[in-house]
Amino acid sequence: MKPAFLASSALLAVLASAGQAAAGETTCWYEQGVVVASASIDGLAGDYILDTGAPTTLLHETKAQGAGLTGTALRGPVRIAGLSWPDRPFSVVDLDARTWAFPTPIAGVIGADLLSGFVVDVSFEPCRIAIYPRGEAPAFLAETSLPLKPGVGVAIARAAASDGPRSLAGDFVIATGADTAMRLGADLATVPGAAKPQELLPYGEGRAKLRAASFGARLFENLDGGLVQGEPAAGVIGGPLLARWRLRFDFPRGRLLLRPAG
Numbered sequence: 570m571k572p573a574f575l576a577s578s579a580l581l582a583v584l585a586s587a588g589q590a591a592a593g594e595t596t597c598w599y600e601q602g603v604v605v606a607s608a609s610i611d612g613l614a615g616d617y618i619l620d621t622g623a624p625t626t627l628l629h630e631t632k633a634q635g636a637g638l639t640g641t642a643l644r645g646p647v648r649i650a651g652l653s654w655p656d657r658p659f660s661v662v663d664l665d666a667r668t669w670a671f672p673t674p675i676a677g678v679i680g681a682d683l684l685s686g687f688v689v690d691v692s693f694e695p696c697r698i699a700i701y702p703r704g705e706a707p708a709f710l711a712e713t714s715l716p717l718k719p720g721v722g723v724a725i726a727r728a729a730a731s732d733g734p735r736s737l738a739g740d741f742v743i744a745t746g747a748d749t750a751m752r753l754g755a756d757l758a759t760v761p762g763a764a765k766p767q768e769l770l771p772y773g774e775g776r777a778k779l780r781a782a783s784f785g786a787r788l789f790e791n792l793d794g795g796l797v798q799g800e801p802a803a804g805v806i807g808g809p810l811l812a813r814w815r816l817r818f819d820f821p822r823g824r825l826l827l828r829p830a831g
Contacts, residue, residue: 689817
């Protein structure tokens with residue numbers, strides 16, 4: 570299948586268990602297109618990105634080195650929203666490319682490996698996170714309910730994108746830690762009008778425009794977009810689009826509930 574192409578105006582084109590814990594809630598902040606909250610990994614407190622699209626919880630290499638930690642695959646206690654997990658795996662990685670634009674240092678990423686046994690509520694404005702064990706979440710009045718794809722380690726649901734003449738419907742990673750409204754797989758879309766296509770990949774400085782996208786029974790036009798590689802889906806939906814809703818990631822029941830923000 571040939572990839573779709575952009576006009577020179579850079580309009581993005583497309584082709585057709587986490588352990589035991591009590592409930593917790595905390596304020597967060599929506600910054601640089603992602604959700605950030607206070608948390609700690611192995612006793613190292615700081616600002617952490619909450620990312621339902623990240624398969625692994627991460628500690629920034631700089632933070633680990635400052636604490637004298639060595640190795641890249643470690644275990645230790647994790648805390649967020651007043652909840653504690655005494656012994657969780659995490660990876661130590663260099664997050665500089667992902668976090669350079671933040672005004673204050675980012676210590677790491679709380680990933681779906683920690684969250685996947687829970688019901689996780691996320692609102693963007695005002696920013697708030699609530700984490701509930703299976704069967705303990707309060708009622709949630711949803712406008713739309715979408716199935717979450719099982720067995721992939723991150724939140725994945727159905728969506729669609731279009732450049733006008735062509736469209737693509739498929740599975741998309743739903744990532745509260747992704748900073749672009751929608752990214753499409755580089756094998757499904759391309760941006761020939763871009764001088765440096767690599768800058769359209771995550772954490773690059775470039776953006777393209779996506780003609781239209783459909784998600785949660787709504788249609789959106791002229792979204793900021795980009796490309797992505799190596800994802801287990803057709804693309805990624807990030808904070809700038811997700812912020813239009815209050816979200817409930819009901820991981821135990823395999824569904825994503827949406828209701829309008831506000």
